[in-house]
Amino acid sequence: MADFGDLKPGDTLPPLTLPPLTRTTLALYCGASGDHNPIHVDIDFAKKAGYPDVFAHGMLSVAWLGRLLTDWVPQRRIREFGVRFTALTQVGDVITCSGTVIEVFEHQGERRARLAIQTANAGGQVKLAGDAVVALS
Amino acid sequence: MIDRRHIGLQLPPFEVDVEKGRLRFFAKATGQTDPVYVDDEAARAAGHPGLPVPPSFLFCLEMDAPNPGELRDRLGIDIARVLHGEQRFVFHGLSHAGDRLRFEQRVADIYDKKGGALEFVVRETRVTNQRGEPVADLIATTVVRNG
Numbered sequence: 001m002a003d004f005g006d007l008k009p010g011d012t013l014p015p016l017t018l019p020p021l022t023r024t025t026l027a028l029y030c031g032a033s034g035d036h037n038p039i040h041v042d043i044d045f046a047k048k049a050g051y052p053d054v055f056a057h058g059m060l061s062v063a064w065l066g067r068l069l070t071d072w073v074p075q076r077r078i079r080e081f082g083v084r085f086t087a088l089t090q091v092g093d094v095i096t097c098s099g100t101v102i103e104v105f106e107h108q109g110e111r112r113a114r115l116a117i118q119t120a121n122a123g124g125q126v127k128l129a130g131d132a133v134v135a136l137s
Numbered sequence: 138m139i140d141r142r143h144i145g146l147q148l149p150p151f152e153v154d155v156e157k158g159r160l161r162f163f164a165k166a167t168g169q170t171d172p173v174y175v176d177d178e179a180a181r182a183a184g185h186p187g188l189p190v191p192p193s194f195l196f197c198l199e200m201d202a203p204n205p206g207e208l209r210d211r212l213g214i215d216i217a218r219v220l221h222g223e224q225r226f227v228f229h230g231l232s233h234a235g236d237r238l239r240f241e242q243r244v245a246d247i248y249d250k251k252g253g254a255l256e257f258v259v260r261e262t263r264v265t266n267q268r269g270e271p272v273a274d275l276i277a278t279t280v281v282r283n284g
Contacts, residue, residue: 018168019168025166025168028162028165028166029166029167031162031166032159032162032163032165032166032167032197033163033166033196033197033200034197034198034200034201034205035197035200037216039216039217045217048217049217049218058220058221058224059193059196059197059221059224060166060167062193062196062224063163063166063167063169063191063193063194064167064168065193066167066191066192066193067167067168067169067171067191069192070171070173070174070191070192071171074183075189075191075192075231076231078192078228079227079228080225080226080227080228081192081193081225081226081228082223082224082225082226082276083223083224083225084222084223085220085221085222085223085224
């Protein structure tokens with residue numbers, strides 16, 4: 001694990017880039033997550049609802065952001081984690097999860113970092129943006 | 138418009154078992170390769186009593202409610218019109234395969250933007266384990282597209 005002794009605002013987490021998003025992944029996530037909303041797996045339903053195609057569950061991207069964090073610190077150090085869904089993640093998108101340290105602070109004697117986190121496609125379009133708070137020791 | 142009288146509505150609490158096989162399936166679906174999330178021995182070596190529930194999976198367990206659409210049904214919302222707007226997790230402790238988690242959901246807020254074209258429903262969920270210990274608070278904001 002990284003040595004956080006000199007962690008400072010602007011430092012970045014090792015990014016996580018996913019393979020191009022497939023319909024198979026959406027089907028697997030539908031089953032594994034329990035989110036059976038047909039809009040993510042049934043193109044007929046998606047078209048009736050006014051979308052050109054199915055699109056990814058927002059929470060699939062949140063799971064990837066969870067991986068970004070747990071690749072960096074043990075999960076027991078994650079204090080808080082939140083996202084806004086700003087754009088739809090589409091089939092074929094190559095998503096990269098990234099994180100940047102916003103501040104290092106102390107809370108009730110615990111040294112913590114606040115991070116800005118996001119997912120974006122290869123064109124740089126941000127799909128999810130949010131923040132996380134992790135304990136540094 | 139969604140009736141604002143639903144603000145404060147508490148849904149019936151429910152309990153969900155954390156199943157190991159389901160955690161492995163979730164790891165597969167999310168491309169998780171860290172052995173801590175799929176291998177019992179690796180989990181134990183990392184100090185876990187069993188496979189840990191990954192950060193966002195609590196939301197999935199919440200969808201294992203007896204009727205995951207209960208809130209939509211009560212508020213009269215069409216699933217084809219909803220989008221997930223925001224999601225937040227505040228963690229108090231980890232949970233693991235074999236735990237039984239209790240979910241207590243309430244409608245924290247309902248508001249609209251763009252003259253009612255978009256309505257927002259904020260649901261807050263308190264999660265505790267079989268020992269009554271706090272696990273997490275989940276805050277979900279659902280967007281309803283009208284018209």
